[in-house]
Amino acid sequence: AQSVTQLGSHVSVSEGALVLLRCNYSSSVPPYLFWYVQYPNQGLQLLLKYTTGATLVKGINGFEAEFKKSETSFHLTKPSAHMSDAAEYFCAVTNTGNQFYFGTGTSLTVIP
Amino acid sequence: DAMVIQNPRYQVTQFGKPVTLSCSQTLNHNVMYWYQQKSSQAPKLLFHYYDKDFNNEADTPDNFQSRRPNTSFCFLDIRSPGLGDAAMYLCATSTKSGVYTAFFGQGTRLTVV
Numbered sequence: 200a201q202s203v204t205q206l207g208s209h210v211s212v213s214e215g216a217l218v219l220l221r222c223n224y225s226s227s228v229p230p231y232l233f234w235y236v237q238y239p240n241q242g243l244q245l246l247l248k249y250t251t252g253a254t255l256v257k258g259i260n261g262f263e264a265e266f267k268k269s270e271t272s273f274h275l276t277k278p279s280a281h282m283s284d285a286a287e288y289f290c291a292v293t294n295t296g297n298q299f300y301f302g303t304g305t306s307l308t309v310i311p
Numbered sequence: 312d313a314m315v316i317q318n319p320r321y322q323v324t325q326f327g328k329p330v331t332l333s334c335s336q337t338l339n340h341n342v343m344y345w346y347q348q349k350s351s352q353a354p355k356l357l358f359h360y361y362d363k364d365f366n367n368e369a370d371t372p373d374n375f376q377s378r379r380p381n382t383s384f385c386f387l388d389i390r391s392p393g394l395g396d397a398a399m400y401l402c403a404t405s406t407k408s409g410v411y412t413a414f415f416g417q418g419t420r421l422t423v424v
Contacts, residue, residue, distance in 0.1 A: 208351075231411055242317075242401055242415035243354070289353060291413070297342065297361065299403075299413050301353040 201226045203290045205302035213310045218262075218277040220305045222290030225271065232273040233291040233299070234264055243289060249273060260284070285309045314338070317402050317416035324392050324423055332387040332419045334402030343385040344413065345377060346401040354401055360385060361407065389421075397423045 206221040224230055231250050235243040247258025254266040260283075264275045273290060290302040315336045324330040334343065341362050346354035358367045360379045374396070376388040389396055399420050403413040 233412070235415075240399075240418070240420060242315075242417045243403075243413075245412060245414070248412055293411050293413075295411070297359065297366070297407075298356060299344075299405075303353045304351070306351075 201230065201292050201294060201298075201300050203232075203292050203300060203302040205288075205290050205305050207305055208303065209306045209308070211308040211310060212280045214282055215279050218275070218280045218284065218307065220275040220288050220290075220307065222264075222273045222275065222302060223271050224273060224290075224292045226292060226294055228294050230292045230294050232264075232266060233293075234258065234262070234273075234275050235289045235291060235301075236260075237287040237289065237304075246275070246288075280307075280309045282309050282311065315402055315404055315414050315416035317400075317419050319419060320417060321420045322422070324389075324421065326394065326423055327391050330389050330392055330421070332389075332400050332402075332421070334385045334387070334416055335383050336385075336402075336404045336414075337383070338404055338406075338414060339382060340404035340406045340414070341382070342405045342407060343379060344401075344403040344405070345375075345385070345387050346403065348399040348401055348418075350398075357387070392421070392423045394423050397421055 202225045233248045234246040249266045257263045293299045344359040345357045348354045378386045399418045402416045
């Protein structure tokens with residue numbers, strides 16, 4: 200069975216501050232892990248993904264995430280928050296490609 | 312650009328009146344999904360197609376049906392919409408070969424009046 204847990208349903212950061220969104224996964228086999236961003240009344244847009252190889256993954260808009268197997272974590276970071284980063288962020292896991300399991304989401308607010 | 316397109320973006324339907332949402336893709340992916348997303352919640356998988364093979368989630372209500380007439384198109388039919396079916400409906404695609412990634416459409420916001 201697979202699942203992801205996102206700690207913190209709401210995160211607020213000041214513009215220019217570090218963004219850290221947390222995701223822990225549960226998977227009985229090596230997982231593929233994803234972060235998606237969703238703006239109001241929009242679909243989900245892929246930010247980045249981890250498949251195999253390098254554990255530090257860089258994505259769009261300056262985001263990156265590090266796969267830590269020992270901690271079963273895949274936290275999303277960005278060194279400096281921008282107002283346009285305000286959105287809902289979802290962590291997801293799959294290992295078969297048949298089903299993608301999503302976390303409950305983290306709403307990011309950026310304070311000017 | 313190759314993409315996943317959902318129509319319409321916004322749909323208003325009457326309580327109990329059948330409604331169909333559509334999804335098309337130019338990615339030539341063999342897997343297509345329908346998700347239901349209610350306000351401030353994670354997307355919930357309703358069903359998916361692997362080519363023509365239909366896979367229904369155990370807790371998907373019978374009120375929800377789907378059709379996939381060809382690789383490019385997939386439809387979500389809600390036979391008798393209730394107020395609780397008001398949600399964002401998301402279509403996504405992926406491929407079983409190579410790296411699995413789900414590509415999403417822009418969604419259809421369904422309102423039931």
